[in-house]
Amino acid sequence: MDIEKYQIEAYNEPLLAAHGKAFDYIASTVPNAAAIIDKLRAFQIAIPSWALGTGGTRFGRFPGGGEPRNLEEKISDIGMLHALNRSSGAISLHIPWDIPSNPSHIKALAAQKGIVFDAMNSNTFQDQPGQALSYKFGSLQHVDAATRKQAIDHNIEVINYGIELGSTSLTVWLSDGSCFPGQLNFRKAFQNTLSGLQEIYRALPENWKMFVEYKAFEPNFYSTTVGDWGQSYLYASKLGPQAYTLVDLGHHHPNVNIEQIVSLLLMEGKLGGFHFNDSKYGDDDLTVGAIKPYQLFLIFNELIEGMDARGMEHATDLGWMIDASHNVKDPLEDLLQSVEAIMIAYAQALLVDRKALTEAQLQNDVARAQEILQQAYRTDVRPLVAEARLLDGGALQPLAVFRAAEIRKNLVKERGAVSIATGL
Amino acid sequence: MDIEKYQIEAYNEPLLAAHGKAFDYIASTVPNAAAIIDKLRAFQIAIPSWALGTGGTRFGRFPGGGEPRNLEEKISDIGMLHALNRSSGAISLHIPWDIPSNPSHIKALAAQKGIVFDAMNSNTFQDQPGQALSYKFGSLQHVDAATRKQAIDHNIEVINYGIELGSTSLTVWLSDGSCFPGQLNFRKAFQNTLSGLQEIYRALPENWKMFVEYKAFEPNFYSTTVGDWGQSYLYASKLGPQAYTLVDLGHHHPNVNIEQIVSLLLMEGKLGGFHFNDSKYGDDDLTVGAIKPYQLFLIFNELIEGMDARGMEHATDLGWMIDASHNVKDPLEDLLQSVEAIMIAYAQALLVDRKALTEAQLQNDVARAQEILQQAYRTDVRPLVAEARLLDGGALQPLAVFRAAEIRKNLVKERGAVSIATGL
């Protein structure tokens, strides 16, 4: 199901006057509206192929209708989102769920929608039908060399699929760890994992990056073998310059200061990318910005500061991706809300008066430093984000268009009420 | 697969001398060995029907072999566990997974194994095939009265199954709650839930109890409608004298002092029962005593103190149940370890010199109070627990017998390598 440019324009039409007023107001009160809009337009967030369908919790799963049944339909869905918000022009694939039977056809289809292939994701946390050896006791950490080799080979296979599609990065997330004290020798588990990552690393093309994702815990766990940023950093620094840490916002212990981690990883040149989502209790995979929007802003604040300091061009130098699960909302609506929240946080962070902030810091003027951040955060930047979309042909109100155009209804008609997205 | 008394005796035979020595030693050093053994023998822990098979995490599930395929086989498995440890003579059923097609046959089978029917469990956290209305947005809290009625009717149906089997309690665990701010009106959700529980309560036979289980969070949640002991207490006190709070050890926020909750609920006459398990991070459903054995001891310490103060006979007055999930261990081995850990904690708590403890408390002699608890906890009470088993015809080393008798191997032979337990 496509949404055409003229349709979007038609939906925008009655809103243009109000938008113009709102935009003029904000543009007249912030010093750098044009520069912010340029940055917003350049910013693209990858959508993971598995976030297009309904997820589940440990107990229940309540699927919706019209979910994409194959890779083509996943690309189509993301193309539609991208048409609406002009900020989600990338897809992140998961193997084996998204093995392209005809890569060149898939590439052409994606190109036509303006979609590029972001990080490839391997899966060694589930056993696939017909798989020779089980990952019940881990994959790269496994005490058995043959199981480790199977996991290594799978990752290399994923790289190869990625090469065919034009991706340039591999995200490795392992659910390796243990459920009970005594189950693992922590040191040997680390060393086995490192050794496996090294073999995979050797298979990386020169222009590729490897992202080592960490996660503090899963339900039923006692330890995880890539459990925090410190461990991920150890792996990445031992692997070499193409290896980086990937930060998923939900993968931390309670209260952890994520923005500080972001800053330090940038300092070390080891921040690779992000999985955006939000959470109240653990790895809840809720809509970005739905629970802690100020934390999201503070993270972007560090990103901008750190990238400036390193002379980085954000749009290409870091991997930005949503990683969420949708149980009670339409997945596509949820993704539109997530992208909007990210763009808002980014725009607010771009508003921060960095010169004044540095000055306040050098004077230990804590109250003023807070004022500077809050001045940016409390500003209603939505008209800036909308303007950026408008300039690129997107919708002023993507979610409203999604509803007004009855996109879900049409998808259900097209794909059926009981389709279930491949993947999670 | 049964294990016969003579087999157990044969396994015990070569261990008797060493056990005798160990038992004599401990019996000579503690003042009340005989009384403790009497209490241990009277203590029975229910096994939930769903804990007999392999569980899963959010991502992977790695089933084992020889799992029970029906209610008869579940009773058989628990009968075998009970033959080994003489402390798990009760089963807790889950409807619809365990609907008895022939209740009188099931009752006879259980009686033959020395198994009674503990609390019945309803399920309104998953949609069953063919179910008219979905629980996607909750069950008793639902904004739609018809969905609420469906959930109420289901609970009443569960009570009726329980009556047929001789159970005398219903455990209500709801995954009702919300994923996002704004989704629920908390107050109306509470009131709908209360109103539903009241209707279910009215269907309780006079000699039944209703247990209202609370849980702080699930992955992907923002709120839960029975979220902590305070909420459960509110429901239970509004419902009436047959309603109680049920404490599951894994259902708390980080760091919460569970033993204090236990004490206060006993004080209020509202502690109904327990779901035993252990956890490192959240609701991990790990083997009882595998992570925080001292906390388990402290809980038993409060239970004994509080039950003594109320003149309660523990063996019948509270519902004791394991609620665990087994992903990397044989479920039956895990249950044997769990029951052993519970018996040890109970025995240690029975060793506490209560008179001296009260005295130390009245003198604010904190160091001595700690010494008194640690004196009991550091004692190796395993010979007491083993002696209690031995006197009832159980195995000195249940897990060793389970392995030596190759029970799992026989179950796989009997039921197949790919059987999957009904339920979770």
Add this chain to the structure above:
Amino acid sequence: MDIEKYQIEAYNEPLLAAHGKAFDYIASTVPNAAAIIDKLRAFQIAIPSWALGTGGTRFGRFPGGGEPRNLEEKISDIGMLHALNRSSGAISLHIPWDIPSNPSHIKALAAQKGIVFDAMNSNTFQDQPGQALSYKFGSLQHVDAATRKQAIDHNIEVINYGIELGSTSLTVWLSDGSCFPGQLNFRKAFQNTLSGLQEIYRALPENWKMFVEYKAFEPNFYSTTVGDWGQSYLYASKLGPQAYTLVDLGHHHPNVNIEQIVSLLLMEGKLGGFHFNDSKYGDDDLTVGAIKPYQLFLIFNELIEGMDARGMEHATDLGWMIDASHNVKDPLEDLLQSVEAIMIAYAQALLVDRKALTEAQLQNDVARAQEILQQAYRTDVRPLVAEARLLDGGALQPLAVFRAAEIRKNLVKERGAVSIATGL
């Protein structure tokens, strides 16, 4: 040090044009600007007398200069804050730090500044010089009746001071609890505490309220005797209709959903009031809204919903107070920032389209419910808050005036660079 109306007007003068533009813009985009401004003007937040000086952490304390040396100077400071923001027209006293030697003089002074006397606070968590019995092992929970009586008498004395000044509520915060397992009999500690609270309750004038504040933990604690909302509710419901629970935002375990607690306490008619602050890790007593402003908004959202449902008039029916500690900021600047953050959250919550929200909830339209909350939260309401201040003669930018008028410098000149506020 007073700030005069004409001074404030002079500072406002050059800002009026820009404010007018901003206010006109927001007033033209929200439907109920006038009604919101009325509510904002009626809203008053009490300043605790101990928040006017520099606080400390466990290790270091770095006092500032010009801190108030007595009750008169504390009232003077709050009068100055109130002159600037017109929203902090109340003071909350702490006995023995603020014993008024001449109550009628103090009352007159406060009246002259437009300050009323909010909740009185007792102190049984520290030993005062010359105190007969120590609170080392608790106060109302103490095993010794004489110590309990001393604590009860002190609370009654606090009530009497309050009566003289025109206060109508008593806040009881106890640091009673234990450091080690075994130290306390939880049940007896609860019962002793309840019995003490009952005696204090009997001394309450008819028009007074008693607030029972809970706190999950202190450093070096193992248990607290009023540890969570459930315990506070138990006390308050056993005490009677004049007893209520007081919620301090920092007094919870990690991740706890405070807004749900607020909703349920309002439902039960047992929410008494608030201690506002913010925190990253525990009871950090940071500036309100400095860490989790969206949580603050969600709490106000529940307050408005619940007060509407109960037909409550917020401005008089709940006790609103800041409870913060200032280590690295000027305390008065911090308080100005705190009040501003509270007013913003309140204004945002007043913007929520409640009819639409209820509708979305009844349709389980979770995405729309989120949109409705975010629409309100993302709005820049600062011009509404400023307008409310302006209409009452306050400063458009209170913090800027505080700095421009060099108030701290003048206070240091007046009171000395090494004055230390009485109290914490």
Add this chain to the structure above:
Amino acid sequence: MDIEKYQIEAYNEPLLAAHGKAFDYIASTVPNAAAIIDKLRAFQIAIPSWALGTGGTRFGRFPGGGEPRNLEEKISDIGMLHALNRSSGAISLHIPWDIPSNPSHIKALAAQKGIVFDAMNSNTFQDQPGQALSYKFGSLQHVDAATRKQAIDHNIEVINYGIELGSTSLTVWLSDGSCFPGQLNFRKAFQNTLSGLQEIYRALPENWKMFVEYKAFEPNFYSTTVGDWGQSYLYASKLGPQAYTLVDLGHHHPNVNIEQIVSLLLMEGKLGGFHFNDSKYGDDDLTVGAIKPYQLFLIFNELIEGMDARGMEHATDLGWMIDASHNVKDPLEDLLQSVEAIMIAYAQALLVDRKALTEAQLQNDVARAQEILQQAYRTDVRPLVAEARLLDGGALQPLAVFRAAEIRKNLVKERGAVSIATGL
């Protein structure tokens, strides 16, 4: 106040028969009693000078009597503890609280008591009277170079005091960090801190170690500049081979797996030492083993495994220290309980059948791995610990002797009821 050898023998006399029986029993059931006793005898735990007096919480401090008034009395107290338990033959000093006016006299005094000088501790988290520049906004992280230099100089001065006394390590714990978002530039704070540590490192004698202690948070904090093991590891690896991470058990976020951190730091050759204590909620500084004794055992289990793997001699290669605070117990009693808990955990960990554990791990036999750990942990090893003490002339029951000999009473007589230990 000294306790003489003959006195201890007199207290032991009536207990010898029962001890002999208990020791014979355990010695006959474990395979390696003699080897364990040798290791226990070699193990020494340093007592920090500041733990000899009563500590405080944020609000109250309730000092006891007879506290040491100077360094000589501190050494005397530790000498007395060491005479009783033969396991605390080291003191850890804190500058400026323990500046030795006459180092050679102090050295002689300590030698006479069998006490060596463990790690020296610097203090840049408090301002000392007369100090030129304040640490209000940090020390090594400070934006002002002169303040950083003052902190560097202080640390070098501490090293020099240590050299005079024969210490060979410096522990740097910083309370550097921030209270609010925006206050710090995280990266510059890290770089300033690193640069300061580098200057201090250059002042280290060749045979010295530097321990970089991390801490997740303090009350009133938003970030800490050495916040977790990952940050400490970054500093230590950039500093060089004499720099190590120091782990304090209470300095972690909720639920963190500390034993895994221990294992990984040992793997990297960067584990320097320990601050032992216990906690329920945060940095509670409670008696070692009073809350989570199984965690303590698991940590020792990793230490033994990792030290074996590195061929380390524990008694000299790692720094072992208690770091606790005593509010409701006699500090000296608390320290006796702490040392006992450490010795028990160490003995239990030495009992672990490592060969069998490795085998179980290689077979993914999780249930058996758990059995192996629990077999060791559930053993009552107290007679082994007592025997080790007895062989070195210590007391069978140190705490009982402390009480029977009325040591505190005598200390109060000697030093007065209102003495307050220098330091915290």
